[in-house]
Amino acid sequence: MERIIAGFVAALRESGIRVSPGESLDAVQALGLCGMTGRRSSRQLLRLTLVKNVNDIPVFNEVFNRYFSRYKFFDPEMNVPELMDAALIDMEGEFNYLNQRQDDDHDEQGPLLKLDSDINPEDLQDLKSLTEIDPDDSDGNEIVVQMKGYRGKAKAPRPTRRYTQNPLTIELNKSNSAPMGITFTHEEQIAMQDVVSRMMMRLRKDMKRMKNNQNRGKLHVIKTIQKNYRHDMVPFQVALRRKRREKPRLVVLCDVSFSVSHASRFMLLLLHTLHNQMLDVRSFIFNREVAEITEMLANMPVNDLMETIDKGDIVDLDANSSFGQVFLAFKKRYLENLRGRPAFIILGDARNNYDEANDWVLDEIREKARYMLWLTPEERDTWKRGDCLMDIYGSYCDRVEVVKTVEDLSLVVEDLLRDIYADHAHPIDKKRLREAKAAEVYDSKDYYTRGSSGGGEAVFEPSGRSHW
């Protein structure tokens, strides 16, 4: 039985569920306590002990079905009719398996492995042969090979800032040339959650320390007395007044016109995932007119929102995008209401369709903003071509970044968040952060080097992307 569990655990790890040795021991113990009374209960036992996250349950079910679906009897004492029966069940099983693959998200009757009636716990030894994966099966072989690489562990968060094997990048690269749907696939959403949650993990640690340091202020007399009551009022421990902490604010203006739909859809997904995390985000979308979607991001499933936007219900998508008009409208309607020196992110290609530039508005926004960041999907050398006003608009911004993939996007946003928090940080932390930043080694793939010498551009593949 131990071998079966070990094999099954290996299969789970291969599928990306992290299972510790302790948990597999638990599983063995649990099976020993309850006995193998049926497929359903065994599945429940394994799930209780091995899976520790709701999101992993569907994957677990799939692996369970796959792993416990093929079996062969190698019992020499088995007579021919029984063998026939076994073969029949086997075949049936394959069919069942094929049929059930589409909708086996939950337990209920799984494919087969007839543990139920004909095998009692004493025969557990036989089970080994039941679950051996057929070596002729190409599928099986692949799994065996991959298991050696322990891909499950590769999913663990790593200390590096770049995640080279991100599934989303691959996904993005693949789908680049193909026409893209507007709604997100389930995988994309999962991958995005993955990217964001890792980003949050890294950020949270720093934030926590900074937050603690921010509490340093004047002496809080009452609290100090309370705290030192135990020391007979001798103030060994000092309580300090908490400084009023400003919540970092973020305002995002996102172009949703067709020319940047690649980038904006991921920006929106990132925003959707970021929402309620730890920031005060206000999100706007624009084409020729501008509209706020903060509420919708918080309350609607992302695909519904994408559809609504795509239908042109929020802003008219048929019109030509005009940054000048958008800035003007934004100034009129929203700028006065923005409090607390937010950081601005503008995502767009700055293609103004030869409309009036109105770049003086950016100057006013600049006054209100702590920081201004422009994200464009276009290369630097196209910034002056045609109706692109990137050079003019860019001169008002603190930074202009070229973002092409979700990773670029999340890196830029993470960096920005760090900057925002660093602004609020205690002087000691500020110094530490500055040192850390100076010590950082930039390699050629880093987005910082993007425009410095044109050297960074070799990384971007020319197909499709530069002609948005």
Add this chain to the structure above:
Amino acid sequence: MITEQGVKDFLKTGGYIADDAIATAVFLALRMEKPILIEGPPGVGKTGLAKALSSALDFPLVRLQCYEGIDEGKALYDWEYGKQLLYTQLLRTQLDNYLSVSADLREAVERLSAEESLFFSRNFLVQRPILRSFLSEKRSLLLIDEIDRSDDEFEALLLECLSDFQVSIPELGVIEAKRKPLTILTSNGTRMISDALRRRCLYLYIGYPDLEREVAIVRIKFPEICDTLARQMVEFLRKARELNLRKPPSVSETLDWAQVLSILKESQLTPEVVANTVGVIAKHQTDLQKVNDLAVQELS
């Protein structure tokens, strides 16, 4: 020996209808002496399970409600400083006599430090929920509620308690649990709980119950509601859950509604009945309208 069916049965006597997964989890937790971590949407009976278990098994319930900033002084133990101070004051004369026989200061300090343990003994230890449940003579049920509200530090603090069922107190040493309590942690998933903690627990996800189980839950709590009405209610609420409401009605809302309907002595769901009692199941203004629309569409 208790079996899984046995678990189901005695939970039923405690007024809790369990499904297979819950029964197996409880059974395993009892046999393997491991904590259960329960996650799920609010109001599906995570805390209810703990209460039902405690009454059915006759384990005293020790409840620890987590909140931001909870620390060991609130969860494990604390020293009773006031009492310590008071005792030193009261015993001052005794102390004087006791120390006056010593020849010099060095000896006095030695004498005093020999008695130091007096003031850091169990007499002055305030037991907080976790330690209390560990030291309970009878096997108890420790409920650590809404663990996701606490901080990371507190989670780390729990690791020792939950894996070894012991508490380390620097002044006293390691205190081990007399009877390992049946431990239940609940979480609403507002924050990711660390893998280290998850690894030490059995993981149980309680979602919305299926139709039959929910009807059974209504029937066991409110026997006066007839089967057809219970079924009608549950079916309606199941549809309402798919409406994409801001706060989808949970099992606790089902039970509230059942109570309201039984007080009003309704025997049939109509759009009017729903409209009159909609405040029980929908908790946002936008939701109210949606539920009313559903009632008109489904029930008329």
